[in-house]
Amino acid sequence: MRRLALLWLLLVALVAGHNLWLWTGDRLQLDTDVLAMLPQDQRDPAVQQATRRLADAATRRIVVLVGADDWADARRAGDAYAAVLASARLPLALQYRVSDRMADDWLSFFAPYRQALLSARQAERLASRSPQALADDAVAALYRPVGMPRLGPWIEDPLNLYGDWLTERAADSRVRPADGRLSLQVDGRAHAVLMLEQQGPAFSISAQQALMPWLERAAQAAQQAAPGVRVLSAGVPLHAAAAASQAEREVHTIGFGSLAGIILLTVFAFSALRPRVLVTLAIGVGLLAAISVTAALFGRLHLLTLVFGASLVGVAENYGTNYFAGRLGQPPASRWRMVREQAPVMGLALLTTLIGYLALALTPFPGLKQMAVFSAVGLLASFLTVMLWFPFLERGYMSVTPLSAAIGRARRYWPRVGRNRATLLLALLLAGLLLGGGWRLQANDDIRLLQSSPATLIEQQLAISRLLDLPSPAQFYLVRGATPDQVLAREEALKARLDALVGARWIRGYQAVSDWVPSAARQRASVALLRRTLDGDGGVIALATQRLGETPAAARTAGPVPLMTLARWLAAPVSEPLRPLWLGRLDGGYASVIMLRGVDSPDRLPRLAALADGLPGVRWVDKVAEVSSVLSRYRQIMGGVILASYLLVLAALWRRFGRKAWRALLPTALASLLTLAVLALFGQPLQLFNVLALLLILGMGVDYGIFLQEQPDPDAGAPFLSVTLGAACTLLSFGLLALSHTPALRAFGLTMLLGIGLAWLLAPMFCSGPARQKERTP
Known part of the structure; x- marks a missing residue:
């Protein structure tokens, strides 16, 4: 044992050094792309790169609208808002003031190409009307007192096609310059428009903490400058700041609350803090080992793997509490004998848990394989720490406390399942609950259900999108071609179909690079x-x-x-607002995106998707549906993995308990089914995070059945004490996540709360009898 303990110490030291090397030198790459967890052949690199480009363009931007009943008040309030931000000296670019020179530069860029710039509407007009009718229009325009601004001599452009083309381009945005500022006039109100862009990382917590107070001060200054103004703000940094603030609050309340509860429970149960320190040590070693092995095998670590795997290593809580429950009231010298006696049953508990994760590793999803390796390695390392180090690290006498004695005695009064009326009534009750819940059980993997931003922030985001008529970044067309000009030509083919939908008011419009830079063929035509x-x-x-x-x-x-060439347009300042639409070189060719405005109903998405049929190089992308599909696929695969894991766990239990193996497993299975039924009865849809919690419930709950079935005598208090403390710590660790305001964590925590509680409640009911029994298969 001493040699094995020293060998394990050497391995842990190497693992700790490897972790230090990974974390201190930024050598550990944390992947945050959910779709990176999909198999390679199910991911389109072009779609992922397009999504990432659009996201990068939005993650640092904040749009602020300062609205009032008249432009004078809005302008004065906007100036006050901008003045506060200017005094903050933050790494923040502010676009609010505009000069006449900027407008002149905008016009002068397009002037040399004016004869090659015709919109589809203008080309149709010229082709469909006679020269005499067009000449009448040109003469009538000379006598019209008010009309579109004319740029250049009448003789060069009698139909004012160039001015019409520029006006049509300007209609893409509702923002207009007024008094040297960006303004918006809509719904009878005037708004000062301020565009902010963070210069540092959008998801930097320190940057958010520095920015948010200044935004609040700026809003207060605007309201003081012109009472009655309304300040609206929207942008990814605001959502990130809200999420960080919410996480910080939950860490303080849920995290510290659960930690305090676990420490108090350990102290009252074992009359010492040493057991809690050692159990935490075992879990910490498991985490370090899991990170090292996963990073070595996969080269990078997904953030979801780290979060999910860290919670799964909490299964190691059962190993530590089982060890210390057996030490109560026993002389220090007996710890070696106790370890030898516990080794088979704790090894079986480890094996049954590993079975589920090894089954997970057989799936074709790299993300699930990573989770499986992380969890399996972490559990094995925690198990070895308990078995090899604990006998050396604690040598004192541990007396039985009143709390531990009371918990151990409570098992005597637990009802047993048998051939009696109470069991029949319980079976009927459970059957009715399962049937009722199964009837109402529905799966819903819509990613929008996981939205956790504050309602006020979402309302402001929707209001700004409506006022500015912004395109949706969730759905778009990806257009690819061998050359930039081919991409532009394919955009024009798609726009011909989109124009029909705009005319039918199916959508309000779209944004495309070819609106500003027509293809060479279109310009020659x-x-x-x-x-x-x-x-x-x-x-x-x-x-x-x-x-x-x-x-x-x-x-x-x-x-x-x-x-006009695309390269010239991209190099000019006039292209700055629309540059994210051009993706450049992509997957051996070039690509761009066309974004839509006015997609107000999900019922319209199928028709928009069908619009790309038959157009080479054009693909419809619905990121909401794609991510939701990923979550659905994960949920289904995880469900199959759990069913297979139950069968393998039953086979492992059979070797230890024979025909009574079902008694160790059935409580956990019933607890999982009852949890789904209860959630369904309360209207909770089945999601991926519920299913992930069910796998954790299997890993923990089956341990309760194993420990109690190994010593079925009701007078044996140590197993029930171990099970009760393990369940209580699990509920404090994960069950309190049900109080979280983050939907994913809340679903996970609520499932854990019900599942672990029911597994603990049912496990003693299925114990085989008062004497320890072993049956061997023939």
Whole structure:
């Protein structure tokens, strides 16, 4: 034992050193992409890169609207808001003031290409109307007192096509310059528009803690400058800050509360704090070993693996409490004998738990394999720590405390399942509960159910999206091609179909790079159409000048017209708001996205998806449906893994308990089924996080059955004390997560609370008899 303990000490020291090397040098890569947990052949790199580009463009931006009944109040309040942020000296870029030069630069960029810029609506108008009718329009426009702004001489553009094209482009945004500021006029109210962009990481907690107080001060300053104004804010950093603040509150309440409860329970049960320290040591060693092995095998560690695996190592709580429950009232010298006696039953408990995780490792999902390896290694390391170190680390006498004695005696009064009327009534009650819950059980993997941001923040986000008519980042079209120009041409083919939906008011509009940079073929066709329509003896210019009684104008220059290129547009400041739409080189080619406005109902998504059919290089992407599908697939696979694990665990128990093996496993199975039934009766949908908790319930609950079935005598208090303390610590550790405001944690905690509580309640009922019995299979 001493040699084994020293060998294990050496291995743990190596693991600790490896962890120090990983964490101090930023060598451990934490992956946060949920879809990274999918098999490689089920993930489209282009879709993932498109999503990541759009997300990167949004994660640092905050939009603030300062609204009032008139523009003067909104402008004054907006100035006060901007002044507070300017004095903060934060790494924050503020876009609020605009200059006339910015507008001139915007117009001057497109001017050289004006003859090559025609929208689809303008091209249809020129092709469908006669030159005489167009000439009448050109003459009428001269006498119209109010019209669209004209840029350049009338003789060069009698139909004002260039001004019309620019006006159509400007309609993509409701924001307009006013008095040198960004403004928004909608719903009878004026708004000052402030665009903020963090210069550092969007999810930096320190950056959030520094930013949020200044945003609150700025809002207060705006309201003081013009009473009655309303300040709306939206952006990913705000949601991240709210999540961090919520997590901090829950750590203080749930985390510290559960820790205090566990410590008090341990002290009252064992009259010492040493058992809690040693059990924590065993869990800590398990975590270190799990991180090292997983990082070595996979090269990186997914954040979900770390969170889920860390909770699964909590199963090691059962090993430590079982050890100390057996030490109560026993002389120190008996600890070696006790370890030898406990080794088979604790080894069986470890084996039955590992079976579930090894089954998980056989799935084709790399994320589930990572979880399985992490949990299995952590549990094995915790088990070895208990068996090899605890006899050396504690050598004193542990007296039986009043609490531990009372818990041990309580087993005597527990009802037993048998051939009696009470058992029949209990069976009928459980059957009715299971049937009722099964009838109402429904699965819902919609990722939106996991939304945990404050309601006020969501309301402001929706209000700003409506006021600014922003496109949805959750659904978009991914357009790919071998060259940039081919991507633009394929965008134009898709836009021809989208225009029909816009005309039918199915959607309000879309955003595309080709709106600003037409393909080369479209630009050449526009130049040819303009020359064919405007120039020549029968062209619009000649007919209009004749009607005005003027000398026919000389023909326009017939030389080559410069074409706008995507590279020039991307390099110019005018492209800055729309650059996230262009993905650039992607998967051996080039790609862009087209985003939609006005997708207000999920019922419209199937038709939008069908719109991409038959268009080469065009794919519909619905991130909400895709992530929800991932969660659904995980849930189904995990359900199958749990069923297979139950069968393998039953086979392992059979070797130890023979025909009475079902008595050790059935309480956990019933507890899991009853948990699902109760959740269903209360209207809780079945989600992935419920199923993940069921796997943990199997790993813990079957230990209760094993410990009690190993010593079925009601007078044997140590097993029931171990089971009760383990269940209590588990409920304090994980069951209190049911109080969390984070939907995923709440679902996980509520399932654990019901499942572990029911497993502890049912396990003593199925003990085989007053004497220890062993049956061997033939």
